[in-house]
Amino acid sequence: xxxxxxxxxxxxxxxxxxxxxxxxxxxxxxxxxxxxxxxxxxxxxxxxxxxxxxxxxxxxxxxxxxxxxxxxxxxxxxxxxxxxxxxxxxxxxxxxxxxxxxxxxxxxxxxxxxxxxxxxxxxxxxxxxxxxxxxxxxxxxxxxxxxxxxxxxxxxxxxxxxxxxxxxxxxxxxxxxxxxxxxxxxxxxxxxxxxxxxxxxxxxxxxxxxxxxxxxxxxxxxxxxxxxxxxxxxxxxxxxxxxxxxxxxxxxxxxxxxxxxxxxxxxxxxxxxxxxxxxxxxxxxxxxxxxxxxxxxxxxxxx
Numbered sequence: 001x002x003x004x005x006x007x008x009x010x011x012x013x014x015x016x017x018x019x020x021x022x023x024x025x026x027x028x029x030x031x032x033x034x035x036x037x038x039x040x041x042x043x044x045x046x047x048x049x050x051x052x053x054x055x056x057x058x059x060x061x062x063x064x065x066x067x068x069x070x071x072x073x074x075x076x077x078x079x080x081x082x083x084x085x086x087x088x089x090x091x092x093x094x095x096x097x098x099x100x101x102x103x104x105x106x107x108x109x110x111x112x113x114x115x116x117x118x119x120x121x122x123x124x125x126x127x128x129x130x131x132x133x134x135x136x137x138x139x140x141x142x143x144x145x146x147x148x149x150x151x152x153x154x155x156x157x158x159x160x161x162x163x164x165x166x167x168x169x170x171x172x173x174x175x176x177x178x179x180x181x182x183x184x185x186x187x188x189x190x191x192x193x194x195x196x197x198x199x200x201x202x203x204x205x206x207x208x209x210x211x212x213x214x215x216x217x218x219x220x221x222x223x224x225x226x227x228x229x230x231x232x233x234x235x236x237x238x239x240x241x242x243x244x245x246x247x248x249x250x251x252x253x254x255x256x257x258x259x260x261x262x263x264x265x266x267x268x269x270x271x272x273x274x275x276x277x278x279x280x281x282x283x284x285x286x287x288x289x290x291x292x293x294x295x296x297x298x299x300x301x302x303x
Contacts, residue, residue: 009047016049050205056153060105062107063133066120067101069098069099069126079091089104090296091295094220101220133250134249163196164202172204175189219271220287224282232280237257240274242261
């Protein structure tokens with residue numbers, strides 16, 4: 001890939017609806033070149049441009065990370081079964097003590113507890129679970145620094161939902177296309193879309209398949225910190241671009257991280273030289289990532 005490709009990807013990762021005309025001006029090449037390169041990146045699966053929902057603005061306030069050990073030979077079947085649940089946003093295979101990890105969100109803690117007690121516990125091929133309840137999203141993969149968790153949920157109706165779902169498939173759909181598809185006026189769709197952006201309900205960005213651009217090593221990391229040093233540890237972790245997720249936890253560990261690196265040597269350096277050198281870090285557990293069974297960025301509360 002050329003430098004212009006990486007510049008294009010970097011810009012669209014921040015705002016997936018940046019126009020080709022704007023990209024042409026900022027990157028110094030023709031609109032036709034930008035359009036051609038964008039089409040190629042999409043066709044090759046390097047990026048997907050889609051709307052990403054802000055879970056807290058949609059009322060999904062109860063979040064947990066669950067590590068699972070499936071029975072021998074049952075990893076695939078358990079992974080595929082977990083991927084069917086609408087409130088599970090992420091299902092990834094692990095290498096280590098546990099062989100699956102899931103991220104799950106619900107509108108209430110009671111609903112989350114009920115799901116764990118009644119649904120997950122009933123899956124016979126799940127041998128063991130460790131449940132980590134989340135506290136604060138310091139940084140998430142959907143890159144919403146504005147995702148304040150103290151704001152009340154935004155009320156959305158069926159039409160808002162249809163707009164979000166359409167943009168979740170293709171975040172660059174035009175307002176006129178959406179209006180025609182939903183049989184609404186252009187002004188109505190434009191107002192609704194502006195509200196969804198202004199209220200921080202959604203953000204459109206290009207999601208990168210890092211394996212396609214040479215980043216082949218990724219892992220989930222759990223950290224324990226010294227008492228009263230959690231804030232300073234978080235502040236230092238945010239310096240490292242390799243970390244796409246930094247979440248504080250309620251129980252067992254203090255922090256959950258997701259890391260993506262070029263290779264195992266870079267991952268080793270991140271964990272043992274960068275993170276381990278942060279004052280206040282007391283213990284680090286690393287689980288390398290394997291196959292992705294499910295990854296979605298557009299969860300809605302159940303009807």
